[in-house]
Amino acid sequence: xTASPTLVYVIxxxxxxxxxxxxxxxxSSRIAQHExxxxxxxxxxxxxxxxxxxxxxxxxxxxxxxxxMSARLSADRMxxxxxxxxxxxxxxxxxxxxxxxxxxxxxxxxxxDTSRVVLFLAIMDGYRVLVxxxxxxxxxxxxxxxxxxxxxxxxxxxxxxxxxxxxAAAEAALHGLRTWADTAATDVEAECADDWPVPLLRNKxxxxxxxxxxxxxxxxxVGVELHSVFTDxxxxxxx
Numbered sequence: 001x002t003a004s005p006t007l008v009y010v011i012x013x014x015x016x017x018x019x020x021x022x023x024x025x026x027x028s029s030r031i032a033q034h035e036x037x038x039x040x041x042x043x044x045x046x047x048x049x050x051x052x053x054x055x056x057x058x059x060x061x062x063x064x065x066x067x068x069m070s071a072r073l074s075a076d077r078m079x080x081x082x083x084x085x086x087x088x089x090x091x092x093x094x095x096x097x098x099x100x101x102x103x104x105x106x107x108x109x110x111x112x113d114t115s116r117v118v119l120f121l122a123i124m125d126g127y128r129v130l131v132x133x134x135x136x137x138x139x140x141x142x143x144x145x146x147x148x149x150x151x152x153x154x155x156x157x158x159x160x161x162x163x164x165x166x167x168a169a170a171e172a173a174l175h176g177l178r179t180w181a182d183t184a185a186t187d188v189e190a191e192c193a194d195d196w197p198v199p200l201l202r203n204k205x206x207x208x209x210x211x212x213x214x215x216x217x218x219x220x221x222v223g224v225e226l227h228s229v230f231t232d233x234x235x236x237x238x239x
Contacts, residue, residue, distance in 0.1 A: 004049055004050045005025075005026055005046055006023055006024065006025055006026070006047055006049065006052070006053035006054075007025075007026065007031075007045065007046055007053070008022075008023050008044065008045050008053050008057060009022055009023070009024065009031060009042075009044040009045075010041075010042040010043050010044070010094060010098045010101060011031070011034050011040060011041050011042060012039065012040055012042055012089065012094045013037075013040075014040070015038060016072070016073065016077070017088065017089045018073055018086050018087070018089060019042075019087050019088075019089045019092065019094050019097050020082060020085050020087070021057055021060050021061065021097060021101060022034075022085055023050070023053040023054060023056075023057050025050070031044075033080040036080070037078070042097075042098060043098045043101075045101065045102070045105060047105065047108075048169070052108050052109070055108045056104040056105050056108050057085065059108070060097070060100050060104050061084075061085055063100060064087055064092065069087050069088065069091050071083055071084050071085075071087075121159075121161045121218055121219060121222070121226060128206060128207045128211055129204060129205065129206055129207070130181075130185060130204070130205045130206075130207055130218055131204050131205075132177050132222065154229075159215070159228070160228070160229050161219065161226035161228055161229070163224045163225055163226050163227060169224065172223070173222045173223050173224050176221045176222055176223045177221050179221065180217065181205050181218075184207075184214060185205035185206060185207055185208060186205060186208065
């Protein structure tokens with residue numbers, strides 16, 4: 001799933017003295033629906049994925065309920081939906097509600113930073129296979145933990161490139177690689193036996209053209225800056 005930028009917002013309804021935290025996509029009319037029912041937008045923050053936004057919303061609501069703050073409105077008083085995320089502004093002000101949102105944002109982003117996904121491109125001279133994408137860190141690129149498997153690949157003659165990024169950004173990068181591979185490479189997923197050295201890898205391609213040229217094109221297609229790892233002998237000018 002590719003990244004889907006999503007807003008986390010706080011709105012308030014003065015007549016009922018109610019606040020609400022919610023999420024919405026950039027192209028959604030959700031906030032306008034609320035405004036059509038007398039609500040006013042207080043603040044909003046854009047996160048890189050809907051998953052992250054949902055985590056923030058759940059975290060804030062969970063904390064409010066744990067502190068004894070029940071939903072302010074019933075479903076029949078919010079025809080546009082969303083009553084379960086409402087709060088009494090006598091119990092928590094709109095400003096305080098926003099502060100809670102930002103604390104949750106910091107926590108979610110910090111968790112993403114400590115759960116990085118490492119992308120890597122590797123090519124073995126002679127075999128000419130391009131491999132990309134894993135759920136397991138494979139090297140020392142930008143602070144990721146070492147992985148013995150990555151060192152084994154390098155020792156076997158693979159050129160390994162990697163970058164730490166969030167899971168959502170990694171999926172977007174892999175989408176870019178797949179788009180490029182549709183015309184530039186042959187998918188070899190079916191040819192990968194049970195003893196394939198990296199079972200978690202999600203993209204495996206046989207290169208058709210010159211190795212250096214196609215490796216460079218693939219690195220561009222991924223769309224994130226990839227760094228060589230495990231050896232100082234790799235040429236960083238081949239991308």
